[in-house]
Amino acid sequence: MHSISSVAIVGGTHGNELTGIHLVNNLANDNYSLPDSLDYRFLIANPDAVATNTRFIDVDLNRQFALDNLTYQEHSLYELNLAQIINRKIGPKDNPHTDLVIDIHNTTSNMGPTLIVLESSDFYRNMSGYLKQQMPSCNILVEDEVSYLEHPYLCTCGKYGVMLELGAQPQGVSRADVYAQSVEMVQHILKFVELHNQQETPEFKGFEAYRLLDVVQFPLSKEEKLLGLIHPALQDQDFKPLKPGQPMFSLFDGSTVEYEGEGTVYPHFINEAAYKASAVAFATADKFIW
Numbered sequence: 001m002h003s004i005s006s007v008a009i010v011g012g013t014h015g016n017e018l019t020g021i022h023l024v025n026n027l028a029n030d031n032y033s034l035p036d037s038l039d040y041r042f043l044i045a046n047p048d049a050v051a052t053n054t055r056f057i058d059v060d061l062n063r064q065f066a067l068d069n070l071t072y073q074e075h076s077l078y079e080l081n082l083a084q085i086i087n088r089k090i091g092p093k094d095n096p097h098t099d100l101v102i103d104i105h106n107t108t109s110n111m112g113p114t115l116i117v118l119e120s121s122d123f124y125r126n127m128s129g130y131l132k133q134q135m136p137s138c139n140i141l142v143e144d145e146v147s148y149l150e151h152p153y154l155c156t157c158g159k160y161g162v163m164l165e166l167g168a169q170p171q172g173v174s175r176a177d178v179y180a181q182s183v184e185m186v187q188h189i190l191k192f193v194e195l196h197n198q199q200e201t202p203e204f205k206g207f208e209a210y211r212l213l214d215v216v217q218f219p220l221s222k223e224e225k226l227l228g229l230i231h232p233a234l235q236d237q238d239f240k241p242l243k244p245g246q247p248m249f250s251l252f253d254g255s256t257v258e259y260e261g262e263g264t265v266y267p268h269f270i271n272e273a274a275y276k277a278s279a280v281a282f283a284t285a286d287k288f289i290w
């Protein structure tokens with residue numbers, strides 16, 4: 001097992017997700033005590049987007065960290081250049097000098113505090129098990145449909161990388177309860193890293209986790225006009241079971257669209273504001289014991 005010595009804690013990857021911005025600024029001002037066996041770097045990833053309180057200036061920064069994008073060249077799009085700068089600071093992705101990147105996000109969906117890991121190796125399982133043990137309200141979401149390096153996310157600049165999603169919180173708004181959850185999550189993760197380095201990670205029995213399956217689009221007409229909304233019975237029910245035959249969309253013509261999949265799934269990112277442009281209504285997951 002590699003030990004972890006350098007940790008980058010990142011906020012403001014999306015400029016209108018305020019929890020991570022507050023947390024990174026407060027960490028940089030020494031407002032919290034952190035394990036002193038680790039080296040920290042605190043980074044506001046997209047300061048221009050933060051200044052304008054928008055998700056991004058030109059394109060979504062958190063989709064620009066595919067390896068191919070990071071070979072140095074001048075781009076006309078702000079975030080493509082920014083991704084290269086961040087990659088040089090905390091990566092580079094193909095040979096990182098940062099051991100762990102923790103990238104803090106908010107969601108407008110009712111997902112509670114969620115840890116997203118991009119690989120199902122022992123390190124991430126142990127981190128997830130520790131977090132779940134210390135903070136049972138956390139959801140663990142595994143997105144390992146492609147390899148770690150194939151993901152385009154900022155956190156993959158580190159040797160290890162995770163994302164925190166905290167919600168529901170509207171874009172451009174900061175809630176104290178959500179902020180407190182982010183502080184608690186980061187502290188537990190850093191404590192886990194310390195235990196990992198000391199080879200004192202406890203053994204974890206199986207715990208509940210979710211694995212990303214798919215995304216479901218809003219119902220659209222041939223002209224790509226929106227035909228309806230998330231059904232009230234599904235709204236805010238992130239990580240709750242959705243069974244075949246249960247309502248999914250409430251259409252403007254008064255009818256209901258039911259979920260017609262083969263088995264039970266666990267929707268999340270339900271009605272996420274940032275996914276409106278791509279007409280994504282929610283993502284689905286499988287629940288498993290990890």
Ligand SMILES: [Zn+2]
Pocket residue numbers: 013014017105106
């Ligand atoms: Zn985000």
